[in-house]
Amino acid sequence: xxxxxxxxxxxxxxxxxxxxxxxxxxxxxxxxxxxxxxxxxxxxxxxxxxxxxxxxxxxxxxxxxxxxxxxxxxxxxxxxxxxxxxxxxxxxxxxxxxxxxxxxxxxxxxxxxxxxxxxxxxxxxxxxxxxxxxxxxxxxxxxxxxxxxxxxxxxxxxxxxxxxxxxxxxxxxxxx
Amino acid sequence: xxxxxxxxxxxxxxxxxxxxxxxxxxxxxxxxxxxxxxxxxxxxxxxxxxxxxxxxxxxxxxxxxxxxxxxxxxxxxxxxxxxxxxxxxxxxxxxxxxxxxxxxxxxxxxxxxxxxxxxxxxxxxxxxxxxxxxxxxxxxxxxxxxxxxxxxxxxxxxxxxxxxxxxxxxxxxxxxxxxxxxxxxxxxxxxxxxxxxxxxxxxxxxxxxxxxxxxxxxxxxxxxxxxxxxxxxxxxxxxxxxxxxxxxxxxxxxxxxxxxxxxxxxxxxxxxxxxxxxxxxxxxxxxxxxxxxxxxxxxxxxxxxxxxxxxxxxxxxxxxxxxxxxx
Numbered sequence: 023x024x025x026x027x028x029x030x031x032x033x034x035x036x037x038x039x040x041x042x043x044x045x046x047x048x049x050x051x052x053x054x055x056x057x058x059x060x061x062x063x064x065x066x067x068x069x070x071x072x073x074x075x076x077x078x079x080x081x082x083x084x085x086x087x088x089x090x091x092x093x094x095x096x097x098x099x100x101x102x103x104x105x106x107x108x109x110x111x112x113x114x115x116x117x118x119x120x121x122x123x124x125x126x127x128x129x130x131x132x133x134x135x136x137x138x139x140x141x142x143x144x145x146x147x148x149x150x151x152x153x154x155x156x157x158x159x160x161x162x163x164x165x166x167x168x169x170x171x172x173x174x175x176x177x178x179x180x181x182x183x184x185x186x187x188x189x190x191x192x193x194x195x196x197x198x
Numbered sequence: 199x200x201x202x203x204x205x206x207x208x209x210x211x212x213x214x215x216x217x218x219x220x221x222x223x224x225x226x227x228x229x230x231x232x233x234x235x236x237x238x239x240x241x242x243x244x245x246x247x248x249x250x251x252x253x254x255x256x257x258x259x260x261x262x263x264x265x266x267x268x269x270x271x272x273x274x275x276x277x278x279x280x281x282x283x284x285x286x287x288x289x290x291x292x293x294x295x296x297x298x299x300x301x302x303x304x305x306x307x308x309x310x311x312x313x314x315x316x317x318x319x320x321x322x323x324x325x326x327x328x329x330x331x332x333x334x335x336x337x338x339x340x341x342x343x344x345x346x347x348x349x350x351x352x353x354x355x356x357x358x359x360x361x362x363x364x365x366x367x368x369x370x371x372x373x374x375x376x377x378x379x380x381x382x383x384x385x386x387x388x389x390x391x392x393x394x395x396x397x398x399x400x401x402x403x404x405x406x407x408x409x410x411x412x413x414x415x416x417x418x419x420x421x422x423x424x425x426x427x428x429x430x431x432x433x434x435x436x437x438x439x440x441x442x443x444x445x446x447x448x449x450x451x452x453x454x455x456x457x458x459x460x461x462x463x464x465x466x467x468x469x470x471x472x473x474x475x476x477x478x479x480x481x482x483x484x485x486x487x488x489x490x491x492x493x494x495x496x497x498x499x500x501x502x503x504x505x506x507x508x509x510x511x512x513x514x515x516x517x518x519x520x521x522x523x524x525x
Contacts, residue, residue: 027203028201028202028203030204046201047201047202047203047204047246048199048201048202050233069237070234070237071230071233071234071300071301074298074300077300080303083274083303084299084300084303085300085303085304086230086300086301086304089228089229089230089233089234089301089304090229090233090304091204091226091229091233091246093204094204094206094226094229094248094250137299137300140299140300140303141299144274144299147278148278149274149277149278150277150278150283150290150294151294152291152294152295152432154294157283157284157287157290157291158283158284169432170431170432171299172299173298173299173431173432173433174297174298174299174300174301174433175298
């Protein structure tokens with residue numbers, strides 16, 4: 023048993039529910055979700071912030087769960103793929119990925135979908151990206167913008183073409 | 199990863215008191231670099247002091263027309279800020295050229311400035327590295343150095359600073375506001391970083407425990423632009439980058455600021471190029487002469503000589519683009 027100051031009592035708010043956990047301070051949000059809360063939808067890919075498989079929403083903004091210590095996100099709302107929709111009622115982004123066949127093995131998909139949901143909000147808020155020509159006006163939601171904004175999510179099956187199409191579908195609905 | 203204690207500070211004084219009380223502590227911002235370095239064993243603090251709840255989440259303009267940016271502002275939020283997009287476009291462009299959407303949502307301004315080099319030897323604890331482990335040696339000079347320094351390096355270290363944001367800040371004459379043991383201080387960004395010399399383990403001139411509270415930008419001299427070259431179209435570190443700001447009188451350069459990225463242990467302010475350009479008619483040959491004057495100081499290694507022509511072209515294109523914008 024390590025000395026008490028190396029662990030913390032953490033109230034994690036995940037998908038609307040509060041969980042009181044006693045965690046080693048080293049526990050990332052990713053490991054807390056998977057190992058302590060049995061929410062295995064969020065995937066561990068590289069565990070170094072490079073692949074995006076662990077993407078979740080923190081207070082509505084997309085973030086790499088592998089680089090966040092659970093103790094540091096107390097009080098913030100974590101939304102995982104399990105919190106976006108259910109099998110009976112898929113989130114529009116989940117439905118769009120199904121409609122467009124935007125996956126092959128599916129391992130990166132929860133991260134892709136959480137990232138895409140956060141990205142659509144960023145676009146709607148007018149945030150610029152590296153391919154936005156005119157910084158002073160709202161960016162277009164064209165495929166170049168979607169590809170650039172999703173570059174933090176790697177798909178080793180190479181399903182990118184349909185991922186971009188799925189996100190474009192949802193974005194068009196949001197914009198409408 | 200080594201075990202560590204965790205504390206969240208809500209006031210600067212608390213953070214600094216905690217820091218002073220523990221031999222091996224680190225401030226924790228967004229954690230996008232530090233948490234990774236802890237996983238790699240490069241950083242092994244006994245105490246993490248979370249500074250994201252300090253009251254530094256602001257972007258505000260002073261009466262003198264300075265833009266003050268709090269240290270805990272997230273990179274994505276800063277890039278999207280109307281004042282930054284409108285008055286300091288190079289900063290917005292540099293921010294969105296860095297990392298990924300997810301990482302920019304976490305990374306803070308203070309943490310971005312203090313991120314460590316991505317030199318492969320620094321990040322691999324099984325290898326010697328003078329920056330990570332003073333006096334252990336540097337395999338990079340003979341080894342993998344394709345993306346390491348061509349300017350300002352030393353026998354002991356050829357690391358590059360990885361930040362895009364800091365290159366833009368260097369060209370925008372940023373001043374870093376810090377809180378040290380002796381009170382608040384303002385450090386021009388050019389004096390904030392240091393070249394490796396014989397002490398490559400010291401990235402900055404700050405004393406341990408100093409806290410970054412804000413970054414201030416003076417009113418812009420004119421339009422600005424950031425251009426980045428990398429090995430893939432997105433989500434990669436620069437192999438060369440340029441931030442520049444330009445003010446013209448007709449077709450003559452009234453004032454200019456140029457900073458180069460991915461070439462040195464700090465964003466490289468190209469003062470020699472600036473001196474060449476001031477008062478001259480700006481055309482392609484003048485821009486090229488300025489870039490070549492600056493890069494005449496370069497000492498490329500076996501595999502990174504490509505950076506000299508790359509940076510030359512980046513400088514030329516950036517300056518001509520700014521000129522054509524009607525600087």
